[in-house]
Each structure stands twice: as C-alpha cells, then as structure tokens.
Amino acid sequence: EIVLTQSPATLSLSPGERATLSCRASQSVGSYLAWYQQTPGQAPRLLIYDASNRATGIPARFSGSGSGTDFTLTISSLEPEDFAVYYCQQRSDRVWTFGQGTKVEIK
Amino acid sequence: QVQLVESGGGVVQPGMSLRLSCVASGFNFGVYGMHWVRQAPGKGLEWVAVIGHDGNYEESADSVKGRFTTSRDNSKNTMYLEMNSLRAEDTAVYYCVRDLGRGNYGDYWGQGSLVTVSS
Numbered sequence: 001e002i003v004l005t006q007s008p009a010t011l012s013l014s015p016g017e018r019a020t021l022s023c024r025a026s027q028s029v030g031s032y033l034a035w036y037q038q039t040p041g042q043a044p045r046l047l048i049y050d051a052s053n054r055a056t057g058i059p060a061r062f063s064g065s066g067s068g069t070d071f072t073l074t075i076s077s078l079e080p081e082d083f084a085v086y087y088c089q090q091r092s093d094r095v096w097t098f099g100q101g102t103k104v105e106i107k
Numbered sequence: 108q109v110q111l112v113e114s115g116g117g118v119v120q121p122g123m124s125l126r127l128s129c130v131a132s133g134f135n136f137g138v139y140g141m142h143w144v145r146q147a148p149g150k151g152l153e154w155v156a157v158i159g160h161d162g163n164y165e166e167s168a169d170s171v172k173g174r175f176t177t178s179r180d181n182s183k184n185t186m187y188l189e190m191n192s193l194r195a196e197d198t199a200v201y202y203c204v205r206d207l208g209r210g211n212y213g214d215y216w217g218q219g220s221l222v223t224v225s226s
Contacts, residue, residue, distance in 0.1 A: 034212040036152075043202055043216035044144075044152065055214060087152055091211045094166040096142070096154035 002026050002092050006099035012107040019075040021102045023088035028068045032090055035064055035073045038101075039084045047086075048073060078104070109133040109215045111203045116220035119193055127188040127220055129203030137161065137181040140206035142213055143188050145199035155201070157210065158186065171197075193224045 003026040013019055023033065031051040036044040046055040048064035051071060061076040075082055083106050088099040115127040129141070143155040156167040156177040165177050176189040186203060201220050204213035 032211055036213075038152075043218055044213075045216070046207070046212060046214050049207060049212045049214075089152075089212065094157055094164070094210055095168070096144070096157075098152040098154065101151045 001095070002029060002090055002097055004088050004090060004097055004099035006086075006088060006102045008102060009100070010103045010105060012105050013078055014107045015078050015080055017078050019073075019078055019082070019104055021073040021075075021086055021104075023066075023071040023073070023099050025069045025071075025090060029090040029092065031067050032092075033064075033066070033071050034089045035062075036087045036089060037082075037084050038087065039081075044087065075104075109205065111205065111215060111217035113201060113203050113217045113220035116201065116222045118223045118225060120226050121194055121224055123193055123224075124189070124191045125193060125222060126190070127201055127203075127222070129186040129188075129217060131184045131186070131203075131205070134205070136184040139208075140210055141177075141179065141186045142204040142206060143177060143186075144202045144204050144213070144216075145197075146202070146219075147196075147199045150199075153199070156188065157206070190222070193222075195224050198222060198224050 005024045007022045033051045035048040038044040052064045063074045065072050085101045085103045110132045112130045142157045158165045158177045174192045179186040203217040205215040207214040
C-alpha cells in the first residue's frame with residue numbers, strides 16, 4: 001500500500017499570506033494525486049486532481065505541482081474561508097489512500 | 108445540480124449489522140463509479156470501498172474486507188453499503204462519493220451518515 005505523508009501537520013498563517021503544503025508518497029504515483037479541502041462539519045471538497053488541475057469552480061489562488069513522490073499545494077493568498085484541513089489522496093489498483101491532513105489555522 | 112444523500116446511520120452494538128444507502132440525483136448515476144469513504148471522530152479520511160458503474164467490479168479496504176459489501180441499483184439511483192460484524196473502530200461518518208472518472212478521485216461528496224458502534 002502506498003503511504004502518503006503530509007507536512008507540516010499544522011500551518012499557522014495570517015490572511016493574505018502564502019501557504020505551501022507538502023505531500024510525499026512512499027513510492028511513485030506519477031501525477032495521480034489529488035488535494036481536498038475540509039472545513040469543520042462539512043464534507044471534503046475536491047480542489048486539485050492529476051497533481052495540477054483545478055477542479056470545477058476552484059479559485060485560481062489554489063495551485064498544485066509535483067510528480068512522482070513529491071507534491072505541493074500552494075494557496076497564493078489566504079482568504080478567511082481557506083482556513084481548513086487539507087488532504088492529499090492517491091489511487092493505486094483501485095484502492096485510495098489519503099494523507100493524514102494538514103490543518104491551516106489562523107495565526 | 109449533483110446531490111448525494113446518505114441515510115441509514117445510527118447506533119448499533121458490536122457484532123450487529125447496518126445498511127447505509129446513498130441516493131444520487133442531478134446526474135446520470137449509471138455511468139459513474141461510486142465510493143464510500145469514512146472519517147472517525149476527530150480523525151482523517153479512510154477509503155472504504157468502490158463499485159463500478161454497473162456493479163461490474165467491487166473493491167474494499169483490508170480493514171472491512173469480508174465484513175462490508177457494496178452494491179448498487181441503477182434503476183433507483185442508489186448505492187448501498189451493507190456492514191456486518193460491526194466493531195467499535197467502525198464508528199465514523201460514512202461519505203458517499205462520486206468518481207470523477209477512471210477511478211482516481213472523488214468529485215462530489217454527500218454530507219455523510221454517522222455510524223456509532225457501542226455497547
């Protein structure tokens with residue numbers, strides 16, 4: 001099973017700042033990686049798929065990059081609604097695995 | 108608009124069974140693969156199972172294999188999760204998720220159904 005490790009566990013930033021989140025895979029996943037955002041009490045929302053493609057309706061301040069084992073989600077300028085938990089996810093042999101999550105909190 | 112509505116959650120004792128349903132609307136249900144993903148209280152996301160668009164394949168996580176079964180009825184736009192031999196560690200919110208395509212990602216998620224396994 002491919003293990004995804006996210007860092008940092010918590011990111012403390014102010015609105016307007018840039019957020020950089022990391023996801024590392026235990027073996028190559030090519031570009032088959034997604035990022036999700038989850039706010040308290042809500043279901044996750046797909047942000048990025050295939051490492052760098054924004055999902056429908058996702059603002060341009062969200063961008064993804066990387067391939068192989070190292071991936072990054074960047075939020076160029078944090079809006080108040082962006083403070084949430086972010087998960088990366090990959091699929092291998094029809095099985096999904098998720099990272100443990102990065103919480104972006106208000107500093 | 109795409110909607111996924113889960114139901115059937117509740118409180119059950121260890122060893123008992125429960126069936127969750129997910130009713131889909133706003134899209135052609137029969138052409139999409141579907142997944143179940145769960146989240147234990149205060150924890151991260153755990154993938155549970157997938158079923159092909161016409162039920163032609165099914166796969167599940169090792170943690171539920173042999174106990175949980177996924178099925179679907181495309182005539183009713185509904186997917187099911189039959190959960191047997193429930194354990195305390197199965198306590199979670201269970202989300203119904205539409206597959207974006209190719210089995211890789213989930214583009215629409217329901218609001219979830221809480222299952223609590225407790226004596």
